[in-house]
Amino acid sequence: MAVGKEYLAFIEDQLADFGEVQVKKMFGGVGFFREGMMFGMLGGSTFRLKVDDYNQPDYEARDMLPYQNQKKGKGMPYWEVPADVLEDRQELAKWAKRSLEASRRSKK
Numbered sequence: 001m002a003v004g005k006e007y008l009a010f011i012e013d014q015l016a017d018f019g020e021v022q023v024k025k026m027f028g029g030v031g032f033f034r035e036g037m038m039f040g041m042l043g044g045s046t047f048r049l050k051v052d053d054y055n056q057p058d059y060e061a062r063d064m065l066p067y068q069n070q071k072k073g074k075g076m077p078y079w080e081v082p083a084d085v086l087e088d089r090q091e092l093a094k095w096a097k098r099s100l101e102a103s104r105r106s107k108k
Contacts (some may be wrong), residue, residue, distance in 0.1 A: 002083070003043065007045055011032075011047050015089075015107070016089060018097065022075040029043035037107065039103050040096065041078050046080055047080070047086060048067055049078065049079065049095055055099065077102070
């Protein structure tokens with residue numbers, strides 16, 4: 001699940017309105033961190049944000065799906081970001097903020 005450098009640069013640029021993020025290569029993909037907490041991930045050409053009970057309805061309303069590891073047959077709480085949100089830097093910043101909040105809640 002290689003991540004293209006150009007697409008990674010695009011995601012980083014789109015997240016500029018969210019503020020400074022750290023990018024770490026992991027498990028063949030890329031994790032996005034802020035304040036030491038992972039809030040997003042990029043695998044192949046799919047960008048996902050962390051989801052919990054508070055923001056999951058936003059994804060479900062747009063028919064987005066969670067990450068599923070086909071080999072292990074289980075998922076993770078990261079859902080694909082809708083294309084229109086990904087294209088709108090301000091809207092993406094809002095979604096990323098809610099994902100960071102989901103990460104904070106999961107740490108408690």
